Amino acid sequence: MATSKTLTHEFFKGFWEVLPPFRLVLGLCPTLAVTTMAENGIGMGLATTFVLVFSNIIIASIKSIIPKKVRIASYIMVIATFVVIVELMMKAYFYSISEKLGIFIPLIVVNCIILGRAEAFASKNPIYLSAADGLGIGLGYTMSLFLISSIREILGTGMFFGMSVMWDGFEPFSFMVKAPGAFICLGILLATINRIANK
Amino acid sequence: MSMQKDYIKMVVVLTAIATVCGFLLAAVKDFTAARIEQQILVNVKGPAVLRVLDTSTNDLFADRREITVEDRKYVVFVGKKEDKIWAAAFESSGGGFGGDIGVMVGFNLETDQLAGIGILTHQETPGLGARVTETSFTDRFKGKPITTVFKVKKDGGEIDALSGATNSSRGVCEAIDKTIKLYPAIKKQVLEN
Numbered sequence: 001m002a003t004s005k006t007l008t009h010e011f012f013k014g015f016w017e018v019l020p021p022f023r024l025v026l027g028l029c030p031t032l033a034v035t036t037m038a039e040n041g042i043g044m045g046l047a048t049t050f051v052l053v054f055s056n057i058i059i060a061s062i063k064s065i066i067p068k069k070v071r072i073a074s075y076i077m078v079i080a081t082f083v084v085i086v087e088l089m090m091k092a093y094f095y096s097i098s099e100k101l102g103i104f105i106p107l108i109v110v111n112c113i114i115l116g117r118a119e120a121f122a123s124k125n126p127i128y129l130s131a132a133d134g135l136g137i138g139l140g141y142t143m144s145l146f147l148i149s150s151i152r153e154i155l156g157t158g159m160f161f162g163m164s165v166m167w168d169g170f171e172p173f174s175f176m177v178k179a180p181g182a183f184i185c186l187g188i189l190l191a192t193i194n195r196i197a198n199k
Numbered sequence: 200m201s202m203q204k205d206y207i208k209m210v211v212v213l214t215a216i217a218t219v220c221g222f223l224l225a226a227v228k229d230f231t232a233a234r235i236e237q238q239i240l241v242n243v244k245g246p247a248v249l250r251v252l253d254t255s256t257n258d259l260f261a262d263r264r265e266i267t268v269e270d271r272k273y274v275v276f277v278g279k280k281e282d283k284i285w286a287a288a289f290e291s292s293g294g295g296f297g298g299d300i301g302v303m304v305g306f307n308l309e310t311d312q313l314a315g316i317g318i319l320t321h322q323e324t325p326g327l328g329a330r331v332t333e334t335s336f337t338d339r340f341k342g343k344p345i346t347t348v349f350k351v352k353k354d355g356g357e358i359d360a361l362s363g364a365t366n367s368s369r370g371v372c373e374a375i376d377k378t379i380k381l382y383p384a385i386k387k388q389v390l391e392n
Contacts, residue, residue: 062216070209074216081220085227092234095242 010129014136020113021144021186022193027113031145032182034104038161041149043097045142047090047105049135051082052114056134058082059122075118076109083108113141151185152176244274244290244303247317251305252278252286268384277389278305278314286314287389289381293373296366297322300331302374306345308386316340316375321367328367336361336368340375345382349375 018024021031030048034040058078066074087105090098098105108114117137122130153159156176158166166172175181248259255278262277266289278286288305301319306312318332330336339359343349349372350356351365360368 066212067205067209069205070213073213077213077216077220081223084224088227088231088235092231092238095235095238099242 005125005129007128007132010125010132011136014133014138014140015143016140018137019140019144019193020137021141022190023197024113024116025190026116027111027141028186029107030104030111031148031186032179034101035145035149035152035182035185036156036177037100037153038146038150039097040100041145041147042142043090043094044101044104045138045145047086047101048108048111048113048141049138050086051079051108052117052138052141053131053134054082055079055114056117056122056130057127059118060125060127060130063123071123072115072119075115075123079114079118080109113137148182148185148189151189152181156181243319247303247319248276248288248305251288251303251315251317252276253315254278254280255286256280257282264389266385266388268381268388273381273385275385275389284389285309287385288314289378289385290319291374291377291381292320293370293375293377295321295323295331295370296328296364297324300367300370300374302371302378304375304378306378306382306386308390311345313340313343313345313375316371318371321370323364323367328361328364330361330364331367331371336371345379349379 014020016023021027027048030044034044055075055078059075062074062078083106086108087098090101090105117134121133125133150160153161154165155173156178157174158164158170158172173181176185245260252259257277257279259276259278262279264275264277265272266275267273273289276288277284278288286305286307288303290301290303292299292301294300298321300321300323303317303319305314305316307314316337318337321329321331323329323331343357347358348356349358351358351360351368351372353360353365354369356372358368358372
């Protein structure tokens with residue numbers, strides 16, 4: 001592993017090798033809660049990506065001055081700051097989607113992917129690699145949320161980005177947009193991806 | 200000695216991070232405040248005003264003005280029918296079950312009745328208190344004269360509370376009650392200008 005620490009590797013590993021939430025089974029709360037529409041999935045993914053990239057950059061650049069005993073508190077402070085920034089920015093520029101995501105935007109603070117990357121990666125690696133890591137993992141996460149939310153929106157409502165895409169007389173499985181549908185959808189995708197990965 | 204030094208370093212580092220974060224957030228909040236207010240105006244208050252004063256023929260949005268009553272500023276939306284002012288709406292809030300409930304209250308200036316109300320913001324329980332947003336509840340206030348005692352019946356008033364949501368109904372009544380107190384002063388200023 002140590003030999004393969006290149007920029008491209010750190011960026012692309014987020015798309016398969018440690019793809020969240022399927023390969024790293026982290027960040028499941030938003031994965032289950034907000035993925036009822038493709039639009040919400042992308043919004044959540046990009047908000048998380050923003051926080052991941054910037055918290056990784058800042059943590060990587062101040063890691064040498066943070067005493068070990070208070071590192072988690074310091075990381076959380078940095079993360080929380082970026083989460084509030086993203087929350088205010090979304091309210092100011094993307095009001096309708098920030099209304100739909102609601103409480104799940106402030107809850108990005110407790111998304112384990114972010115603290116996980118800070119602790120496992122940014123605190124041990126140089127700034128440019130940490131930025132690549134954050135961006136790759138964030139975009140991988142966005143992709144995963146988009147996948148789940150597309151499946152749920154299409155099957156659950158017969159729509160995709162609010163437009164009707166199924167044939168006439170299609171009966172939506174409305175349970176797909178409810179909580180049990182989220183679990184079942186995630187379970188099937190996890191099983192499928194594990195199957196492919198273990199081959 | 201070295202342990203003491205460790206502690207000092209911890210305090211200094213945490214304080215420094217918190218200070219920088221605090222300043223950064225204050226700056227971002229400042230930067231976005233006007234824009235967020237604008238968004239809320241367009242996305243939340245606008246639709247509520249349109250519902251509350253739905254028979255107006257003017258652009259309610261453009262015809263809004265700031266009115267100062269007792270050193271506090273209120274954004275008042277003025278409704279016109281064929282260029283004649285007939286109604287005004289402004290917002291207030293009352294304490295519900297889960298937090299403040301923001302209410303847009305519209306007044307018919309000709310008859311001194313409520314033209315209607317709309318719920319702007321709330322954190323009430325879904326399925327119980329959150330039903331205050333439904334028209335079955337908000338319509339209970341339509342056409343009520345301003346002399347009505349805006350309290351739920353349990354408190355000696357004239358308003359039927361939603362069953363299972365007395366506190367939420369109280370919050371809405373409280374908000375309306377506040378606007379009733381401001382109403383004479385605001386009516387005067389709206390008609391004067």
